[in-house]
Amino acid sequence: MSSLPPTPPSTTDTNSQEEEGNIFSKYYSQLSHQQNMLTDHVRTKTYQQSFFKNTLDFQGKDCLDVGTGSGILAFFCVQAGAKEVWGVEMSRITIAAKKLVQSNNLSSKIHIVKGKMEEVELPKKVDVIVSEPLGFLLVHERMLESYITGRDRYLKPGGKMFPSNSTIYTAPFTDDNLYMETVSKSDFWCNSDFMGVDLSALHETSMEEAFGQPVVGYFHPDILLSEDRGTHFVDFMTVTHEALKNFEIDFSHSITKTAVCHGIACWFDCDFSGSQETVVLKTGPEAPGTHWYQCRLMFREPLAVNKGQTLNGTLTFRANDSFSYDVNVKAGIDCSPRIETENMVFLQDQHYHYLYAEESAVDAQGQGHVRGNEGQV
Numbered sequence: 552m553s554s555l556p557p558t559p560p561s562t563t564d565t566n567s568q569e570e571e572g573n574i575f576s577k578y579y580s581q582l583s584h585q586q587n588m589l590t591d592h593v594r595t596k597t598y599q600q601s602f603f604k605n606t607l608d609f610q611g612k613d614c615l616d617v618g619t620g621s622g623i624l625a626f627f628c629v630q631a632g633a634k635e636v637w638g639v640e641m642s643r644i645t646i647a648a649k650k651l652v653q654s655n656n657l658s659s660k661i662h663i664v665k666g667k668m669e670e671v672e673l674p675k676k677v678d679v680i681v682s683e684p685l686g687f688l689l690v691h692e693r694m695l696e697s698y699i700t701g702r703d704r705y706l707k708p709g710g711k712m713f714p715s716n717s718t719i720y721t722a723p724f725t726d727d728n729l730y731m732e733t734v735s736k737s738d739f740w741c742n743s744d745f746m747g748v749d750l751s752a753l754h755e756t757s758m759e760e761a762f763g764q765p766v767v768g769y770f771h772p773d774i775l776l777s778e779d780r781g782t783h784f785v786d787f788m789t790v791t792h793e794a795l796k797n798f799e800i801d802f803s804h805s806i807t808k809t810a811v812c813h814g815i816a817c818w819f820d821c822d823f824s825g826s827q828e829t830v831v832l833k834t835g836p837e838a839p840g841t842h843w844y845q846c847r848l849m850f851r852e853p854l855a856v857n858k859g860q861t862l863n864g865t866l867t868f869r870a871n872d873s874f875s876y877d878v879n880v881k882a883g884i885d886c887s888p889r890i891e892t893e894n895m896v897f898l899q900d901q902h903y904h905y906l907y908a909e910e911s912a913v914d915a916q917g918q919g920h921v922r923g924n925e926g927q928v
């Protein structure tokens with residue numbers, strides 16, 4: 552089969568050609584954001600290890616990297632023995648990626664292709680697709696949809712995907728400080744005489760806004776109120792677009808501590824299931840920190856729970872036009888009469904919360920983990 556010739560310096564990777572319609576394109580065109588991902592040691596090392604421990608899947612193979620960014624995963628493919636790699640990338644970071652490919656003398660093996668995965672034309676199907684399409688709580692950014700578009704368009708039958716599947720986990724948590732902090736964000740709107748204007752009609756709206764934000768940051772596992780985990784398994788080899796756009800996570804947690812439950816904590820793991828070994832990327836509260844942190848969905852009305860009771864409910868995810876999800880959080884205690892709470896959370900409005908559990912913010916070598924994702928969209 553023929554291969555693409557080395558890509559000449561592009562004349563289309565210019566500012567004026569910046570894609571419209573994807574709010575992440577500008578964000579990812581900046582080296583500082585690519586650097587933030589590259590220096591997430593847990594993330595980047597796990598990807599490289601998953602390729603290195605499955606070299607049989609890469610040796611002499613054609614690969615596609617969906618959303619290549621700086622090109623790092625394409626380089627790892629070559630390091631693992633790939634014959635050629637097409638790195639598809641929608642943002643202007645392609646200029647930087649091409650520079651790295653040229654300066655590392657890999658222009659005959661790595662082809663950086665500027666464009667959206669949904670639109671680009673590649674010369675052939677591939678044996679392996681790699682990608683890092685993971686947002687916080689796995690699904691924010693909705694890039695998994697582009698990953699499986701790559702699968703549907705370009706993966707040969709029997710081909711491999713790295714990562715191959717992922718599981719979202721849930722558990723109830725208690726955190727008085729976080730709850731009080733969230734309530735007090737709206738105190739300003741209680742003011743009945745702000746320069747002669749009564750603002751209190753907006754207090755309720757402000758509370759909805761505050762509790763509608765997912766809280767992204769580390770927390771200590773001690774705040775979890777159950778050993779049980781709600782789970783949602785996503786198999787990247789088979790999942791459909793529809794199943795990514797609308798899904799539900801049912802949970803049922805036997806409560807292990809009497810406390811006030813302030814919401815549902817969520818995180819995810821990802822499996823890289825190669826022919827030789829399965830490597831797992833973990834982002835839970837007991838694992839070394841990553842730039843995905845963990846995510847907490849608050850209850851507007853907290854629930855007092857007793858040890859031995861069961862808290863159950865559903866998280867309903869609906870994809871939205873902001874490359875994210877509206878999540879309906881519904882939970883109740885199985886007692887008579889049933890006590891329920893419900894809240895809407897909008898994943899694109901994340902509140903980064905770094906004030907807690909510094910000790911869990913360590914990387915795989917026990918060093919302080921990269922910080923400063925506040926600007927993330």
Ligand SMILES: C[S@@+](CC[C@H](N)C(=O)[O-])C[C@H]1O[C@@H](n2cnc3c(N)ncnc32)[C@H](O)[C@@H]1O
Pocket residue numbers: 575576579580588589617618619620621622623624639640641642644666667668669682683684685694697
């Ligand atoms: C999370 S970053 C990962 C970058 C790089 N692969 C890495 O692991 O460091 C995702 C990259 O995919 C790109 N991207 C997102 N959606 C895309 C799409 N539909 N088509 C092409 N590139 C896309 C983004 O611009 C971004 O550079």
